[in-house]
Amino acid sequence: MVHGVAFGDAMGAPVEKLSAAEIRERYGRVTSLRTAWHRDGQSEDQRKGRVRGNGITTDDTAMTLSLMRIYEREGRHLDAWDMAEGMVREIAWESRWVPELQRETPLIERLFYPEKWIFQRLQLSACDPRQGGVGNMVNCGATMYIAPVGVVNACNPRAAYDEAINFAEGHQQSYGLEAAGVFAAAIAQAFVPGTTLSEVVQTAYDLAHDGTRTAIGEIVAAAGELARKGAEADEVTDTFHRLIAPFSPMGDNVSHGPEKAGLATAAYQPSRLLSIEELPLALGFCITAGGDFRQGVIDGINSGRDTDSIGVMVGAILGAMHGPSVIDEDDAELLDSANRFCLSESADRFTTAAQAIIQGDEEAARARAAQRAAIFAQDKKEAAE
Known part of the structure; x- marks a missing residue:
């Protein structure tokens, strides 16, 4: 799952914010981690001092690793107070190598405004952690990590759904928060031994609410039909974008500029009718790729727009389903070297923490079962008397 996150992120990063048509025009089709960033050749100011391409990951992977470290430190399930303490520490007060900036620095120096808001709301404003989330300022927000x-x-x-909502309400609200819960649930289902992609998708649909549920339903239904007839990638992308349009304010123009001042505000307000687009699209690309890890990521990131986050969601779901078979040795080595981390070691540490948490859950469940059995036994005794 961890390699799936990083692979999908690094695959999508060089083409993020391009439309599908712009990707086709510039690259033909992106199929490798060894891809140059579309902003290469621009000035440092235009690139905001960042570098991408050839395996470099973005904030999606960095914040996923941050969340893993919080679990390792705490050794328990998390809630909004852990967002206020653990995530604030991770993004604002810990210096680590930030690949896009090519230097050690607090991650907040790289984050977009909505993720910086975690620090601003939860530390500087000292608000109740459960009220830290603000709107849907970023299209996928907490879902990406x-x-x-x-x-x-x-x-x-x-x-998984409940915990994701409890934790991420310190970051987002409304349909951005809803998608985080649904994505976490899909990952939990993907770990079920022998589960099918249909079961993962059905779990996501069953637990989703409001516009998120409707958007998933429409994309999934179309994806099944497209898969049955063997539709080409361009037709899949065009169909998905047409279907997601009523739910997502994004469109092909994902950059903010002065021309959008005062115009996009309503689209990012809480809504029971809207959905972020990355999660429904990611589920759709999983289906049209027939559950194939690499094909799903490639199809997703070539669809344009928020490509790195779509890649993360496809990669995480199918990585969790299929396990180590998805990891190409050359890709794993490039990801480690380009980003100065060791994903296998990070995954091992997190696995140890996750196993301990799950074991604790099982012990607690057995204790509750014994207590309930004692209640039933007492009831039977009293009834007999």
Whole structure:
């Protein structure tokens, strides 16, 4: 799952914010981690001092690893107070190598405004952690890094949904928050031994609410039909974008500029009718790829727009389903070297923490079962008397 996050992120990063048509015009089709960033050749100011391409990951992976470290430190399930303490520490007060900036620095120096808001709201404003979330300022927000919640709740999608909502309400609200819960649930279901992609998708649909549920339903239905007839990638992308348009304010123009001042505000307000687009699209690309890990990521990131986050969601779901078979040795080595981390070691440490948390859950469940059995036994005794 961890390699799936990083691979999908690094695959999508060079083409993020391009439309599908712009990707086709510039690249033909992106199929490798060894891809140059579309902003290469621009000035440092235009690039905001960042570098991408050839395996470099973005904030999606960095915040996923941050969440994993919080679980490792705490050794328990998390809630909004852990967002206020653990995530604030991770993004604002810990210096680590930030690949896009090519230097050690607090992650907040790289984050977009909505993720910086975690620090501003929860530390500088000292608000109640449960009220830290503000709107849907970023299209996918907490969903891009929430996959570890699905791991510590492996095989228990409802618990994963609830914990993701409890934790991420310190970051977002409304349909951005809803998607985080649904994505975590999909990851939890993906870990069920022998589960099918249909079961993962059905779990996501069953637990989703409001516009998120409707959007998933429409994309999934179309994806099944497209898969049956063997539709080409361009037709899949065009169909998905047409269907997601009523739910998502994004469109092909994902950059903010002065021309959008005062115009996009309503689209980012809380809504029961809207959905972020990345999660429904990611589920759709999983289906049209027939559950194939690499094909799903490639199809997703070539669809344009928020490509790195779509890649993360496809990669995490199918990585959790298929396990180590998805990891190409050359890709794993490039990811480690380009980003100065060791994903296998990070995954091992997190696995140890997740296993301990799950074991604790099982022991607590057995204790509750024994207590309930004692109640029933007492009831029977009293009834007999």
